Amino acid sequence: MGLVASMDLVPRVLQRDPWAIARLISRAESRSQECRDALAEVYRHAGGAHIVGITGVPGGGKSSLVARLAEYLRKDGRTVGILAIDPSSPFSGGAILGDRIRMGSLSDDAGVYARSMATRGEQGGLAPATLDAIDVLDAAGFAIILVETVGVGQDEVDIVQAAHTTVVVSPPGLGDDVQAIKAGLLENIHVVSKGDRADAQRTVTDLRTMLGIEVQLKGKEHRRTPVIATSSVTGEGIDLLARAIDEHRRGLDSDSGFQVRRRAMIERRVLKYAQEIVRDRLSRGSNGLLGQMIDRVTARQTHPYEVARSLVSAAYRNEPS
Amino acid sequence: MGLVASMDLVPRVLQRDPWAIARLISRAESRSQECRDALAEVYRHAGGAHIVGITGVPGGGKSSLVARLAEYLRKDGRTVGILAIDPSSPFSGGAILGDRIRMGSLSDDAGVYARSMATRGEQGGLAPATLDAIDVLDAAGFAIILVETVGVGQDEVDIVQAAHTTVVVSPPGLGDDVQAIKAGLLENIHVVSKGDRADAQRTVTDLRTMLGIEVQLKGKEHRRTPVIATSSVTGEGIDLLARAIDEHRRGLDSDSGFQVRRRAMIERRVLKYAQEIVRDRLSRGSNGLLGQMIDRVTARQTHPYEVARSLVSAAYRNEPS
Numbered sequence: 001m002g003l004v005a006s007m008d009l010v011p012r013v014l015q016r017d018p019w020a021i022a023r024l025i026s027r028a029e030s031r032s033q034e035c036r037d038a039l040a041e042v043y044r045h046a047g048g049a050h051i052v053g054i055t056g057v058p059g060g061g062k063s064s065l066v067a068r069l070a071e072y073l074r075k076d077g078r079t080v081g082i083l084a085i086d087p088s089s090p091f092s093g094g095a096i097l098g099d100r101i102r103m104g105s106l107s108d109d110a111g112v113y114a115r116s117m118a119t120r121g122e123q124g125g126l127a128p129a130t131l132d133a134i135d136v137l138d139a140a141g142f143a144i145i146l147v148e149t150v151g152v153g154q155d156e157v158d159i160v161q162a163a164h165t166t167v168v169v170s171p172p173g174l175g176d177d178v179q180a181i182k183a184g185l186l187e188n189i190h191v192v193s194k195g196d197r198a199d200a201q202r203t204v205t206d207l208r209t210m211l212g213i214e215v216q217l218k219g220k221e222h223r224r225t226p227v228i229a230t231s232s233v234t235g236e237g238i239d240l241l242a243r244a245i246d247e248h249r250r251g252l253d254s255d256s257g258f259q260v261r262r263r264a265m266i267e268r269r270v271l272k273y274a275q276e277i278v279r280d281r282l283s284r285g286s287n288g289l290l291g292q293m294i295d296r297v298t299a300r301q302t303h304p305y306e307v308a309r310s311l312v313s314a315a316y317r318n319e320p321s
Numbered sequence: 322m323g324l325v326a327s328m329d330l331v332p333r334v335l336q337r338d339p340w341a342i343a344r345l346i347s348r349a350e351s352r353s354q355e356c357r358d359a360l361a362e363v364y365r366h367a368g369g370a371h372i373v374g375i376t377g378v379p380g381g382g383k384s385s386l387v388a389r390l391a392e393y394l395r396k397d398g399r400t401v402g403i404l405a406i407d408p409s410s411p412f413s414g415g416a417i418l419g420d421r422i423r424m425g426s427l428s429d430d431a432g433v434y435a436r437s438m439a440t441r442g443e444q445g446g447l448a449p450a451t452l453d454a455i456d457v458l459d460a461a462g463f464a465i466i467l468v469e470t471v472g473v474g475q476d477e478v479d480i481v482q483a484a485h486t487t488v489v490v491s492p493p494g495l496g497d498d499v500q501a502i503k504a505g506l507l508e509n510i511h512v513v514s515k516g517d518r519a520d521a522q523r524t525v526t527d528l529r530t531m532l533g534i535e536v537q538l539k540g541k542e543h544r545r546t547p548v549i550a551t552s553s554v555t556g557e558g559i560d561l562l563a564r565a566i567d568e569h570r571r572g573l574d575s576d577s578g579f580q581v582r583r584r585a586m587i588e589r590r591v592l593k594y595a596q597e598i599v600r601d602r603l604s605r606g607s608n609g610l611l612g613q614m615i616d617r618v619t620a621r622q623t624h625p626y627e628v629a630r631s632l633v634s635a636a637y638r639n640e641p642s
Contacts (some may be wrong), residue, residue, distance in 0.1 A: 047621055058378065223564050250369055266615050266625055273629035275596035282595055300368055303361035304329035304587055310592035 006038035014045055016079075016140045025115060028132035031276070039132050041064060046138035049081070050249050053163030054148045060171045061193030064232035065241075066148050070112055072238045073144055081137035082114035085130060085149035085159060113137065127158040128272050134162060144245075158272070162264050164258075165248045167241070169193050170207070172200040187225060188248045195229035195236050204229050223251075282311050289314070327359035335366055339434060339462045344434060349453035352597070360453050368457035370402070371570050374484030375469045382514030385553035386562075387469050393559045399465055402458035406451060406470035406480060418518035434458065448479040449593050455483060465566075479593070482586050485579075486569045488515055488562070490514050491528070493521040498605045508546060509569045516550035516557050525550050533537075544572075603632050608636070 006027055012020035024042070027035040050304050056062050063084065070080045130147070137145050150160050160166055171194050190211065192203045207227045221290040226244045230237035252258045282290070293307040327348055333341035345363070348356040377383050384405065391401045394624045438451050451468070458466050470480050481487055489508040492515050511532065513524045528548045551558035573579045603611070612629040 012413075036626055040627060043624045044621050263615055263619065266618050267611065269625045270611065270615070270618075270628045270632070271600050271603060273626045274599060274633050277633050278595060278599045278627055279592050282592060290591065292587065294584055294591070297587050298584065300365050303364045304590040305357055305594045306361060307591045308598055311591070312595050312598050 006032075006035035008042065009240045010038050010041050013042060013136060013140050016113075016142075017108075018110070018209065021140055022138050023247055024103060025133045028136065029117065029129045031129065031280075033221040039135065042139040043135050046135045047133075049142055049145045050165070050245075051134060051138070051139040051145045051147065051163045052245055053160040053166045054146055054169060055150065055160050055166065056169035056193075058150055058172070058190075060169050061232060061235070062148050062169050064108070065169055065191065065193055065230060065238075066146050068230070068232045068235060068238050068239060070114075070146060071237075074109060074111055076242070079111045079141065080113075081140070081142035082112065082129060082147040083113070083133055083137070083145065084148065112117040113140070113142065128276060129161055130159050131269060158265075158268060161261065162269075164252060165245050167191055167245070170203065172197050189241070189244050190225055190227045191237075191241060192227065192229045193232070195231035196233050200229050200231075221237055255306040278312065323352045327353075327356035328362065329434050331359050331362050334363060334457060334461050337431075337434075337463075339431070342434060342457055342461055343436070345457050346454045349457065350438065350450045352450065360456065365459040367456045369456075370459040370463055370466045371486070372455060372459070372468065374465055374481040374487045375490060376471065376487065377490035377512075377514075378492070379471055381490050381491050382553060383469050386490055386512065386514055386551060386559075387467050389551070389553045389556060389559050390562060391435075391467065393563055394465055395430060395432055397563070400432045400463045400544075401434075402461070402466040403433065403461035403472075404454055404466065404468045405435070405437045406453060406468070429471060434461070434463065449590070449597060451480050452483055452590055460612055461601070475629045479586075479589060482582070482589075485573060486566055488566070490513055491524065493518050493524040510562065510565050511546055511548045512558075513548065513550045514553070516552040517554050521550050533621065539560075583599050599633065 004023070006024060009020040009024045013024055024035060024038060028039060054066055066082060066084075070082060073080050117133060117135065134145055134147065147159060147163060165188050167189045169191045172192060190207055192200050192207065194200060204227050211225045211227065228237050228240050228244060230241055268299055290307070290311065293302070293310070296302045297304055297307060327345060330345045332339040333343055337580060345356060345359060349360060373473055375383055375387055375398060387403060387405070394401050436454070439452060441509050455466055457467065468480060468484060486509050488510045490512045513521050513528065514523060525548050532548065533545045538591060538627065549561050551562055611628075611632065614623070614631070616627060617623045618625055
């Protein structure tokens with residue numbers, strides 16, 4: 001297990017080798033330059049997977065739902081990739097195969113691959129690294145990729161918008177917070193988790209009313225968002241959710257709005273990378289200068305924006321090109 | 322009320338004119354170039370305020386706590402600025418003076434200024450705009466600035482780290498989610514909200530145990546984080562919280578770690594601005610080129626990272642400098 005070149009990992013990723021997949025995702029997470037060509041190669045082979053974003057408040061039952069849904073899809077003969085961004089997820093903390101107890105029957109199954117993304121806290125790295133990881137699982141041939149994330153924060157919104165299908169998960173009884181979690185998101189399916197609880201049906205009814213009003217406001221061509229109650233305890237509703245996800249995917253081919261959103265998403269991804277390139281360049285090239293300038297900012301003799309402007313100009317004036 | 326130059330707003334901001342403050346913050350939110358010099362001027366006058374970040378899960382009682390704390394501080398004779406980033410906050414939605422009902426006695430008080438930041442969803446603008454808004458309130462002479470935000474997402478972490486003092490708010494009974502919300506945050510004070518609820522004391526005890534273990538792990542020089550139960554209904558604990566905030570501020574002058582974190586925060590702010598400068602430049606300069614390149618990305622002939630690299634090089638090769 002010496003240092004394998006990232007490019008040499010690619011053929012093994014394409015054969016769905018879990019070690020190679022884990023390795024390449026880790027390198028994407030560390031934003032190493034060495035893996036950029038390999039990720040470009042992986043990208044050429046990606047595009048076949050159905051990417052499903054699963055989002056909702058912490059503690060809302062997303063992780064259990066993801067595990068149940070993955071089990072259901074496996075029984076249906078489909079391969080499943082799982083990426084968890086939620087810091088409170090049992091898949092989190094860098095564990096490659098996640099929490100074996102909660103993963104249940106999936107933990108020894110080669111047709112499923114679960115992975116948490118551990119980049120939170122590194123500047124700006126969460127969204128680009130996660131999009132790279134989605135590409136890796138996509139190129140590896142997983143039919144469905146479930147991306148679990150708390151839908152708060154721009155990075156999370158970026159990640160969810162990279163999905164074909166977005167599922168918002170709410171526990172029963174959640175009122176105003178549903179609106180909060182929906183901020184900036186296009187939801188395609190709404191799940192009320194913990195469907196075995198007594199108050200679940202009430203929340204389903206409330207959500208259907210709310211989403212019905214949305215349809216009235218937006219006009220007839222706007223499809224009504226399905227609301228599905230699921231229980232990770234009894235397994236109730238998981239089949240309905242899987243069917244709704246499939247149906248949503250089929251509808252996308254005739255959805256011109258989806259193509260527009262897709263292009264906007266790629267544009268955002270390009271800009272994220274551009275920012276990353278510039279940040280790396282500044283961090284590398286101008287350490288001494290930056291330190292002096294921060295002294296002046298601390299003394300309030302200059303503004304951080306002025307420092308940024310000087311650094312960007314200086315970095316690119318000396319570009320070898 | 323024609324178009325006043327941002328620079329002409331500055332003297333009025335320094336005299337705490339609410340109209341000028343609102344105007345300049347709005348321009349900072351829209352990331353207008355025209356206001357950059359004014360914000361640099363404002364920055365020179367800032368530095369006197371005590372900035373307090375209030376963070377915690379949505380629905381945890383942050384907004385009510387902020388209103389009660391502001392009332393208490395006003396009675397104590399201090400001026401208070403409030404910035405709300407939480408999308409579920411009653412201050413949200415662009416309302417200049419927030420929710421008048423929940424603001425209670427504060428709504429007609431010139432010694433308090435409340436404002437929501439509405440930039441969520443615009444790329445990368447949340448943290449820089451909020452830091453600019455903090456500077457505006459700081460230069461306007463508010464003694465304490467309360468910044469309310471959901472502590473999830475890198476932008477929110479950046480905002481909270483700009484504070485001198487960080488208060489994490491948890492409702493009673495919140496277990497694992499406390500850990501989630503703490504990810505990436507340096508908390509200085511922990512509040513258990515809804516202290517009138519029966520289970521509040523249990524949560525206080527749990528948190529004290531948890532934070533006690535943290536002290537044991539980190540060694541004796543690590544101060545124990547105070548845990549305070551507050552009730553926005555009865556007003557219980559608000560005085561203790563105000564005292565803990567003051568005490569924390571006093572301790573900072575002899576805290577060398579704080580100076581180090583302060584510099585790191587300024588560095589991050591500089592890098593954020595640098596990214597913004599580059600993004601603006603790319604968005605302006607290369608629309609046609611970007612469109613063609615996205616066609617190639619969609620066809621999977623090239624990777625978004627390659628596009629970013631080309632665009633950054635092209636933009637800066639032609640720099641007039």
